[in-house]
Amino acid sequence: MSESTTAERYLRFGRIAAQGSSPTYTARCEEIAKNPDFLALLDALPEPKRQPNLLFGAVRFLDGPVDESFLSWTTAHWAGVTAVMLARSTQTNEAGRCATLMPLLARLPQPLALIEVGASAGLCLFPDKYRYAYDGQPSFGPDSPVVLPCRANAVIPRQMPQIAWRAGIDLNPVDLADPEQRRWLEALVWPEQGDRLARLRAAMEIVRADPPRIVRGDLNDTVEDLVAQAPEDATTVVFHSAVLAYLTAADRRRFAGTMRRLPVRWISNEAPAVADGKRLELLLDGEPVARTGSHGELLEWI
Numbered sequence: 001m002s003e004s005t006t007a008e009r010y011l012r013f014g015r016i017a018a019q020g021s022s023p024t025y026t027a028r029c030e031e032i033a034k035n036p037d038f039l040a041l042l043d044a045l046p047e048p049k050r051q052p053n054l055l056f057g058a059v060r061f062l063d064g065p066v067d068e069s070f071l072s073w074t075t076a077h078w079a080g081v082t083a084v085m086l087a088r089s090t091q092t093n094e095a096g097r098c099a100t101l102m103p104l105l106a107r108l109p110q111p112l113a114l115i116e117v118g119a120s121a122g123l124c125l126f127p128d129k130y131r132y133a134y135d136g137q138p139s140f141g142p143d144s145p146v147v148l149p150c151r152a153n154a155v156i157p158r159q160m161p162q163i164a165w166r167a168g169i170d171l172n173p174v175d176l177a178d179p180e181q182r183r184w185l186e187a188l189v190w191p192e193q194g195d196r197l198a199r200l201r202a203a204m205e206i207v208r209a210d211p212p213r214i215v216r217g218d219l220n221d222t223v224e225d226l227v228a229q230a231p232e233d234a235t236t237v238v239f240h241s242a243v244l245a246y247l248t249a250a251d252r253r254r255f256a257g258t259m260r261r262l263p264v265r266w267i268s269n270e271a272p273a274v275a276d277g278k279r280l281e282l283l284l285d286g287e288p289v290a291r292t293g294s295h296g297e298l299l300e301w302i
Helices: 005-017 023-033 036-043 052-061 070-076 078-087 095-107 179-187 194-209 219-229 249-261
Strands: 112-117 131-134 147-152 163-170 213-216 235-241 265-270 279-284 287-293 298-301
Touching: 005 023, 005 036, 005 052, 023 036, 023 052, 023 070, 036 070, 052 070, 052 078, 052 179, 070 078, 095 131, 095 147, 095 194, 095 235, 095 265, 095 279, 095 287, 095 298, 112 219, 163 219, 179 194, 219 235, 219 249
Parallel strands: 112 163, 112 235, 131 147, 147 298, 163 213, 235 265
Antiparallel strands: 265 279, 279 287, 287 298
């Protein structure tokens, strides 16, 4: 097989990110990587729009198949698929990541003013509305339809953060009052992950009942103004999960410089520069403290 950047990208996604989590996507990625005609269709798109999650989400959004007929169906419906891919972006909003953020939030001086960059629909702005179930420990938190399981390599204190204020930033905020936008978030959940889909739907209902303020804008242009609006009697926490990969290196450096300059606590839950592709690295104020599962299913303190 003559490799191309796009082929390698799909092989990596299938063999690393989706391996063990979505056999369906692993198989489709292998097929795509070996199909020059389909790779040519992808390569005609702008580079940021060629990513596997966006392609699979667009097909599922259009009720297309992800089984062995995926390539033939997608090729036949390519105009519609590309219209969705060009109009939308991967805005996976995984409430499960709160299970890895919550222990850090709980140990900071309370109460907290939360600012999430790359907030999507804002589901991760509500860590105080979910219940937590860490392996080998009694669950704790409010009586909630959203229970977040997590494997942890240490006992997690049964302490909930006190959230006094919350807001978010996103280039394209997701309006949960719009059924089409809710359906897009559902389309981004991988086919085998029924529990994750049920959790997403329950979390969306919680947030719909009390929508957070999410400002439309670029994080580098917006975060400082939003920090200035946070209440002075609360600890301002700026946090993000799986967001920085969508920024250029220069924009990441600019954002890190802003975080170090502002009077905030900074929680970063991102893929490290060198990783196995399935875990994120949790940092507090720029210092690594744990490795985490990409969907909040694992917390390994360093």
